[in-house]
Amino acid sequence: MTKPLMAMKAACALLTLAVLPSAWGFKDPLDLPAMMAPKAAKALMLNVTSHESNVLVVGERGIVLKKDMAAADPATGVKDADGRVWTQAQVPTSVNLTSAVFASPSVAYVVGHDGVVLKSTDAGLTWSRVFDGHKANEQVVAAAKKKMEAFQAKYDAASPAEQDAMSEALEAATFAFEDAEAGARFGPSRPMLDVWFKDENTGWVVGSYGQIFETTDGGANWTLVADRLNNPDFRHYNGLYGDSTGLMLIAGEAGRVYKSTDFAQTWERMDTGYIGHFYGTAVTRNAAGEPTIFAYGFGGNVYRLGPNASAWWQLKSPTKESLVQGLNVGNKVMFVDQKGRLVATDESGTALTMVLKDEGKPVTGMAQVGDTFVYSAQGGPRVVNVPR
Structure with missing residues (x-):
């Protein structure tokens, strides 16, 4: 192994992504009760x-x-x-x-x-x-958005020289927000x-x-x-x-x-x-x-x-x-x-x-x-x- x-x-967890919600008869495993199985202990x-x-x-x-x-x-x-x-x-x-x-x-x-x-x-x-994960995604996206907006406000109020120094941090915060949104779209x-x-x-x-x-x-x-x-x-x-x-x-x-x-x-x-x-x-x-x-x-x-x-x-x-x-x-x-x-x-x-x-x-x-x-x-x- x-x-x-x-x-x-x-x-x-990647197995979840292999079955799309549009598939016929799909029910999200998150909402599906565990089956009582005779061989559960194996x-x-x-x-x-x-x-x-x-x-x-x-x-x-x-x-x-x-x-x-x-x-x-x-x-x-x-x-x-x-x-x-x-x-x-x-x-x-x-x-x-x-x-x-x-x-x-x-x-x-x-x-x-x-x-x-x-x-x-x-x-x-x-x-x-x-x-x-639905509730987790909501908080992750909200926190990332708040952080990005705070960086953006500081950046907008800064001088050109200060903006140069802040640009990398703003880019990272923006990427983190976009990544959080992308993750949430997967469910x-x-x-x-x-x-x-x-x-x-x-x-x-x-x-x-x-x-x-x-x-x-x-x-x-x-x-x-x-x-x-x-x-x-x-x-x-x-x-x-x-x-x-x-x-x-x-x-x-x-x-x-x-x-x-x-x-x-x-x-x-x-x-x-x-x-x-x-x-x-x-x-x-x-x-x-x-x-x-x-x-x-x-x-x-x-x-x-x-x-x-x-x-x-x-x-x-x-x-x-x-x-x-x-x-x-x-x-x-x-x-x-x-x-x-x-x-x-x-x-x-x-x-x-x-x-x-x-x-x-x-x-x-x-x-x-x-x-x-x-x-x-x-x-x-x-x-x-x-x-x-």
């Missing part, structure tokens, strides 16, 4: 999350699977490849779903293609749509790629072309906050991390990591020295609570920024396969690559070791439940024991 599975989250799953023993796995065509790993299998449901029984949730859309998070034991959010954001208030059994085609909530009401979603939206009322309203970040070329945001200290991290294209320490009010762009794609970040903390940040992604690359360090440095990786998820396990970080192999840091966070070499069908994400990891993968969810 030559393309990382994480990239499929964005690339699959489909392509694109992400997984957990809260205590409860697990949500999300994937293609709007499939959401739920399971309490501490309980006996339910009497009815859909079976994965190992015979475990999952409950398929009622979902109001059939677009591909790319990421999920529990905001509390009962409230969860999911994001996906066509800019969709879903919310559940019953721990993932049923879902409602609270945001989508809600830009995917959301990750989501994090600090509580039931306050959360963020990020995605392609520099999309980042914030809600403070449980998803009832969303605000574009892209102007808080230094991303003038609209690079994709692939992964979102947050914790209770106010630390938030975005992993993106071109080796960029964006850092906030005040719950996304202000951001610092950190150029790591890497030019490839990061798919996520993970954080460990020392006894003083100071963070060490790991950014991971394409080709098995892992970069580290220690407490008070002024520069990132690359760890020597035992895999060339893309790393798709990183989780804290004790004082270590455990990464899974797209073949399902596990790579761990040592306790100092300065070395990487392959700790599980077994390969399986391509993996897209990982969550921990007790002594097991649950993978989201091609062919459905998969469970492996956490190496010790």
Whole structure:
């Protein structure tokens, strides 16, 4: 496989454009409820999350699977490849779903293609749509227009010499507006790629072309906050991390990591020295609570920024396969690559070791439940024991 599975989250969005609204009998997948399928637990799953023993796995065509790993299998449901029984949730859309998070034991959010954001208030059994690419496009176009008009007003009021200095910025703002309009004409085609909530009401979603939206009322309203970040070329945001200290991290294209320490009010762009794609970040903390940040992604690359360090440095990786998820396990970080192999840091966070070499069908994400990891993968969810 030559393309990382994480990239499929964005690339699959292009499939939407292959079917035009004028086609006979067409119904937008955004508005088409997910089909209840007997083989749903053997489909392509694109992400997984957990809260205590409860697990949500999300994937293609709007499939959401739920399971309490501490309980006996339910009497009815859909079976994965190992015979475990999952409950398929009622979902109001059939677009591909790319990421999920529990905001509390009962409230969860999911994001996906066509800019969709879903919310559940019953721990993932049923879902409602609270945001989508239509609404996202409206805000993106409005923000770009406002910025272009502000530049134009300054340009018109400037002297000829000042105009010469401002012309490049005005041209860039005009191009950004035209690009936003062009994107909107394609419809809600830009995917959301990750989501994090600090509580039931306050959360963020990020995605392609520099999309980042914030809600403070449980998803009832969303605000574009892209102007808080230094991303003038609209690079994709692939992964979102947050914790209770106010630390938030975005992993993106071109080796960029964006850092906030005040719950996304202000951001610092950190150029790591890497030019490839990061798919996520993970954080460990020392006894003083100071963070060490790991950014991971394409080709098995892992970069580290220690407490008070002024520069990132690359760890020597035992895999060339893309790393798709990183989780804290004790004082270590455990990464899974797209073949399902596990790579761990040592306790100092300065070395990487392959700790599980077994390969399986391509993996897209990982969550921990007790002594097991649950993978989201091609062919459905998969469970492996956490190496010790």
